[in-house]
Amino acid sequence: MHEAVLGIEQPGAYADATAGTDTTVELWCNDHCDLLHVGGAGGTAVVEHVEEAVGVRERLVEGDERLLITDACLKERADDNIEPMLAAHDCLLVPPLRYSRGAKWCRVLALDPASLTGFYRDVAAEYSVTVESKREVESVAADRPLLTLDSALPDLSARQREVLLAAAEAGYYRIPRGVTTAELAAEVGVERRTLEEHLRRAENKLVASLAEYL
Structure with missing residues (x-):
């Protein structure tokens, strides 16, 4: 398997909220709502963006860390053509999505490196893309998608x-x-x-x- 982490400058509520801040938003989508972890200075302004975009049902706040459950899923409020591109090239998106510095950072997994290349080319044809890292996945223990601390x-x-x-x-x-x-x-x-x-x-x-x- 092969993995790449890509920063995609695709306009959107969560990405736009982090522009010009040191705040990072991590997203786990549940179709009917989103689970968000908001970390870093400037989190209050980011939460205000989230409230305006999808609403906030519940929150936990501890210092600069915030855990939010939204009223709705962001996908219901905005079109996202990244997922069709993933499917077209037989690539997988490994959660969570990360938003920082005004961009959406995606951890993308593929069986064939050519699939990653094709996905990158399609995305780069529409958006500015930064390659944060790329590697071959060779270890089961170190690459559990849901590994937590x-x-x-x-x-x-x-x-x-x-x-x-x-x-x-x-x-x-x-x-x-x-x-x-x-x-x-x-x-x-x-x-x-x-x-x-x-x-x-x-x-x-x-x-x-x-x-x-x-």
Whole structure:
């Protein structure tokens, strides 16, 4: 299989909303509505664009991060000729769609590199297109389309998580280190050897779970 990530300067509500901002919109389409993750400074203005274009049914806000469920699907309100081009060249669109810098960024998958080339030529004939990356997909584990951070993280105990977070926040992993294990142990309220054991076990779980994706 072969993959390309393309930035397509196709006018649209979500793409236009990100123009001139540092905000990124990720889209999972559900036909009747959209699930959007809006991240970065300027998110308030982007959400206003979304509300005007399709409406917002529900939202969660945490700092500069926003999770939105829209009233309707953007495809119902605007024509999009990208999907017919994908079908014509037997290409797949891997979600989520990403909108940033005024463009729509598509992760496109094809069995034959010639299919990707044909899709690119058709799109480039109508829009300005930037090729962000292209590669051959050779690994199952590292290329799961729906891989999330939660699915990759190991199951840490409450104590291991507490110790690991305390170490990161105190600068234990900086170069040079900002804190010793003795100082960390005093902060957490355990013996130094106990803290070091929790830390080693947490680190071992993290490395073992993430190594297959590297």
